[in-house]
Amino acid sequence: MLFVIQKIGFWAIQARVRCILASILGIMEEFDTILQKNANSTELRVNTFMMHNTPLDAIGNTPLVRVPFDSPATFYAKLEYLNPSGSMKDRSALFLVTQAEQQGLLKPGYTLIDASSGNHGIALAMIGAIKGYSVIITVSEKISREKLDAIQAYGAQVVMCPSTAVIEDPHSYHSVAKKIREETPNSYMVNQYFNPLNATAHYSSLGPEIIKQTSGTITHFFSGAGTGGTLSGVGKYLKEYDPAIKVIGIDAANSYRATQGNPQPYAVEGIGIDFISPVMDYSVVDAIETVSDAEAFSMLPILAQKMGVLAGPSSGAVAYAVQKQAKKFAPNDVIVMIFGDSGRAYLTKNFYTVRGARMVCSSI
């Protein structure tokens, strides 16, 4: 009898142990599935959004952020300063370098040379550091300290030139870059001011991105114009997508174009149409509006202190032009503005020190 009771107890314990084991196995299986799911989702997240071989793979896909102007319409700033070297010039500089490599014009060990108001030079300097090219950038005296330092921080050489009224002046940064190119063996001049591929870069990258991000609802596009590459490239893409989309360029009020050939000095960096170039395609541009230095700078503390967007002066110019006409837009209008670079590149110029900036905002 005792034996039978012992046997039953043993079976009960065995069954209990089996049960516990089964449930442990079950939990482990469940756990494995969860881990597997997490692993997969982590892998997906990592591969899609976070892991890149070099900063060059992280160029583009910058966010659109709402700007609460007082208007029935919807406004977005495309924060191009979130590109790896800090501006939309990452897109065009990489495109121009890659094309030159593919055409055999740029070979390992070569020196990259170009003229720049700063951001294109910073982008080229970053690309040179990654791809192993030496880089020489000619700049004009009005470049900010931060942009100058950034070019050099990437290991590039800077040649400072006087600010000249016209680009053809033999002392202009463009003319000096051409001369350096002639005197430097195994060198290639990217030539952002006269290379039409500058616009093609934005046609193939920024344009499609804006259509995708707005699900094709964009009605107006505003961009500063210097070389005209951003405006013309994106403008061409948008017009091909829907000819009704309005493309508006922002020029410096004292530029060569704005003054009909009688340019005066101006302080905004990046924008200003100061020459006739094959990069600028007026056939895809509906209007060009002009903004003075004071108007552009007046927007900077407002954007920083009311929106938390620390943007550079060309973004200030674009935002000023758009805000001025904000009430005229219709409720279904979707306006995209290019914010080309960050205010961090201009902090020593004291554009942001005005306290208590005022802006009339709508609620988002």
Ligand SMILES: Cc1ncc(COP(=O)(O)O)c(C=O)c1O
């Ligand atoms: C900050 C910024 N905004 C606007 C522009 C004008 O762009 P694009 O040369 O494509 O006309 C530049 C050009 O250097 C720039 O650096």
